[in-house]
Amino acid sequence: MEFKEILKRRTIRFFKQQPLAREDFNAMLEAARQASCASNKQRLRYIVVQTKELVDAILPHTAYAGLVTPRRNPEINKTAPAAFLVMLAEDTSGKHIYADAGAAVQSIQFAAWERGIGCCWLGSFKPEKVAELLNLKDPAKIIYLIAVGYPAENPVTEDIDADGNPAYYLDDNDTLHVPKFTVDAITEWM
């Protein structure tokens, strides 16, 4: 797929009840390991959670689209993700590990989208509950989760100027609208 098509990627929160293949995960993890990171230290680690039992157990401890809650909360056996990718690091105290994580997430999302797979990058979840379910001793090592699966919704973007409101919203057809500032609105030239 051409990059301009991949760039149309949007966050997906409702998923088809369809499993992913091992090669789908491998493509996402390949994109993750090639992502830029501070001093090439590659401090991020991943757990692929793909058993339905564990995915369903984690789901209630994750939060989606706060501005329209609960209307974009995926439901078990209806719109739940096929898997979660769990991002971890030994030391999550610095700011650069979050930058590394952001770069890896973006790369993962592109690799997924190329294969027709959607992602939701999750910063809001209960680390203690997730750690317990995954038998991890230290919840603080979990940086982010990514919910993944085939899209069962079709969000759209719309351009806004510098004084526009970036708050996303659902229309009467239950389509999510995601306002994005134009290049002019966010850029200065020198």
Add this chain to the structure above:
Amino acid sequence: MEFKEILKRRTIRFFKQQPLAREDFNAMLEAARQASCASNKQRLRYIVVQTKELVDAILPHTAYAGLVTPRRNPEINKTAPAAFLVMLAEDTSGKHIYADAGAAVQSIQFAAWERGIGCCWLGSFKPEKVAELLNLKDPAKIIYLIAVGYPAENPVTEDIDADGNPAYYLDDNDTLHVPKFTVDAITEWM
């Protein structure tokens, strides 16, 4: 360009002395504005620094490839970048703004690479000096710089296992080798 080609992107620190076009910057900024960000708040802003005078003035206040310093420091009129992208935010105190920045940087780098342009994501620079040169009142608002330009070097990656050493190094031909952990080395499956 296909995404698998773009994924071969590597960090570039030596650049050809060749300017970039407005449409090159627009492509990078388009990728930036479409990147994922926390709650779609889009808190990142950009300054494109493209005048040679300003680029050359900023260069001494940026640092490159600490493990092989000074052998990957770009030099004015020889290997200097064509431009700097300066990433800013009003509030840089939280961790999620760094995640947003990482996602945007990764997206920018892919858009650049598709056009044959290389980037160096810079976390090590003197914010006070850069702010002074750009007439910015608050150096704390500067999150990262990205040096951009046409590549004048050709770094290579090599795979390493979980017990491998991720330290990059220069060989006798002045080629930078960048070890990357394999997918197996960084992934657990559940």
